Amino acid sequence: MSEKIAFIGAGIATSYTLIPLLDNIEKEEHINEIEIFIIDKSNDFFKGMPYGNRSGKSVLLIQDLKNFITEPHRTHFKNWLDANLDELVEEFIENGGMYATKWAEINSPLFKKGEWDDLYIPRFFFGKYINQEVLGRIDKLEGEKKLKITYIQKETSNITKKADNFQINFIDNTFISSEKIVLSIGSLPYKKLFNGEIKNHNNSLYIKEPYGLGMEKNMEQISSFINRRKSKKLKTKIAVLGANASGLEMIYKICDKLNIDEYDTSFKTLSSHGVMPDGTFDSIKAKQFKAKHLELLAEKKNLTAKTIAEAAHKDIDEAEKQGLGAATTVGIISKGFGILLPSLTNEELLNFACFYGNQIGRRQRCAGNHYLSVVEELSNRERFEHIKGRFQSLYESSDGLTMTYSNSNAKETIEDSETFNIVINCLGSVDLNSNDLSPFFKNLINKGLCEPNLSKIGFKVDANMQASENLFVAGPLLAGNQIEDKIFWHLEHCARIIWSSNILAEKIQANLI
Known part of the structure; x- marks a missing residue:
């Protein structure tokens, strides 16, 4: 077994593919040395963007730990947390502001007793843990001469296939060759x-994405900008485009770094549904609420993805009429349509994964109260407002950045605009049909190495999770696929990434033998 394998991207999907793959390699008694290239434009190897330095060390998980990862991984992680507790909490407080200190004070009675499941822990804890898990295995196998690792901190510009080898080109005009990617x-x-x-850096600041340069670098820009305006006794209006996890984090981080008692800032978010994520679970009403429209489909035959999705939306509508948020009903509604999915044909399953799953998910967003309490505090001070609408355009005017947006109802579409001093883009990603798609992705598609599936946010893969022969896909780009007996409409959730990456490790292992 003599192979070269290149991992392009060194995040959590790569880490959880490597862990079982390296464990299997260790069990093999008679193997040739395997060479693995780990390629990433960041130096956050094996952590990935959400859990490494680009997110910073003072942001928290959007879910509590019990919903973040499944067993047996969760228990192993909790044991590591217990063993490294003092150092981790100290590092978190040093890198945060008043909210970090408050988090430690409120939650110390729990984490000091090892009760982690209900906590929304700092994300970098998980990044440090998984980094150590992977590096420990690599060091062992390198010492046994079973593995050679090469780290390449460069941005990949192109991939071409020549006979049985791939050539991977980088933006500095260098390249490597590998049998598998x-x-x-x-x-x-x-x-x-x-x-x-x-043009006017005193009135306008645009943050093109929350994590590209790194959360902390973005926060330095934002802090410097607001402080300049404060010195001139100017208010700062901030627009966060997108009511999702990254949008909430940006509001939280700004208020953590720049105390809202000391800075004259106001916030508005924009989202198409006009609803913020929910964090209040009502245990009594959860027992009373029924997904009636989904339950009625249980006896139906010849179900379609569209029929199930329509019933799910009706149940969400009913929950909203009763004043119930996603935190209370998401489990009930998800279970309701989850029971029905196995009755669909394979074609209809993929229709659900590609067209309907994400539509439902956008109405079932949940978040922890550590983030939502900041929004509530701002609202109580009349310094926060949520705009229901769709983004149209953004241009610089004399007073700042003017955003235009539209909002449609049954009768008409209303267009409006408002000017802000800071605009933060958290609206999410392009799709694989977008004119803004990078040349790297365009080349993969044009050369036939990868083909977008119907979701337009993921690539088609075969039963071995290959987009084409020996080009495997891991992580979020698997959206819109069926893997084994599960369908995925998105893979942003860590538990889904771990499961699919473990399956991928099996596929690669079988391909090596």
């Missing part, structure tokens, strides 16, 4: 909303 580069790039150059 694992494409594991996370989510698609962020949408481009503003392409101009800012």
